[in-house]
Amino acid sequence: MFVLSLSGTAVRAAAGSDPVPALLEALGSVPLALPAERTAGPEVLAAASRAEDALDALLRAREEGPWRIGLGIGAVDRPLPGSVRELAGPAVEAAAAAVGGARTTPGAAILVRAADERQRGTAEDAEAVLRLIGWMIRTRNRGQWQAVRALREDPAATQAQLAQRLGVTQQTVSRAVRTSGWREESAAHPLAVRLLSMIDLTSAR
Numbered sequence: 001m002f003v004l005s006l007s008g009t010a011v012r013a014a015a016g017s018d019p020v021p022a023l024l025e026a027l028g029s030v031p032l033a034l035p036a037e038r039t040a041g042p043e044v045l046a047a048a049s050r051a052e053d054a055l056d057a058l059l060r061a062r063e064e065g066p067w068r069i070g071l072g073i074g075a076v077d078r079p080l081p082g083s084v085r086e087l088a089g090p091a092v093e094a095a096a097a098a099v100g101g102a103r104t105t106p107g108a109a110i111l112v113r114a115a116d117e118r119q120r121g122t123a124e125d126a127e128a129v130l131r132l133i134g135w136m137i138r139t140r141n142r143g144q145w146q147a148v149r150a151l152r153e154d155p156a157a158t159q160a161q162l163a164q165r166l167g168v169t170q171q172t173v174s175r176a177v178r179t180s181g182w183r184e185e186s187a188a189h190p191l192a193v194r195l196l197s198m199i200d201l202t203s204a205r
Contacts, residue, residue, distance in 0.1 A: 001091045001200070002072075002073055003072040004041065004046045004071055006070075007070075008042030008043065008044070009041075009103070011042065012024070016040065020038050024038070024044065026061070026063070026064050027046060030057045031048075031068065034084035037083060042133065045085060045087070051193045055192055056194060058071065058130065060151075062110075063145060065164040067088075068111060069110045070098030070101070071196075072114075073114050073123070074090045074114060074197065075201065076088065076089035077088050077089040094115040100131070108131070109131070119203055122195055126199065127190060129195065133189075143176045144180035145174035147166065150162045150165060150166060150199065159177070
């Protein structure tokens with residue numbers, strides 16, 4: 001299981017308002033094992049059963065602002081509860097430790113912790129890839145962000161179709177995608193998924 005613990009203290013300080021509703025809306029379309037919920041203050045917890053969905057949730061959180069993200073990977077208590085706030089187990093503890101480190105470590109917006117200590121090296125590799133992806137997301141301007149999100153949600157769409165949806169010219173979409181680093185970022189997604197899946201599949205149950 002992949003447990004995401006997200007802290008929005010920095011987002012709230014920057015925006016001057018509660019960032020949780022926007023994040024919950026952004027995560028609403030991600031097929032999570034347990035839907036994301038506020039836990040306390042600007043803190044959110046979510047759980048995914050697939051690495052692809054955990055990555056999608058992480059990407060959306062980074063797009064929403066400078067959220068501090070802790071990703072814990074490993075076993076959870078079964079059966080799953082009705083609310084993610086009631087979830088327990090090693091992966092939840094790993095996520096809590098990771099987000100705690102992300103809050104206090106300068107420049108470390110994303111930390112990955114494996115509940116199984118044997119997977120520490122792979123978790124560090126996954127963390128390095130996710131940090132790079134997260135940094136690329138946060139360096140985009142609004143136009144680049146809108147084009148990339150539209151392309152990610154509909155990879156088969158043509159630039160002309162994306163331009164129509166966004167209400168801009170095709171040239172604007174082309175320039176936004178070209179300068180956003182999307183091609184480079186998306187090329188790293190399969191590696192991130194493989195590393196995260198490896199941790200999950202080989203962790204002690």
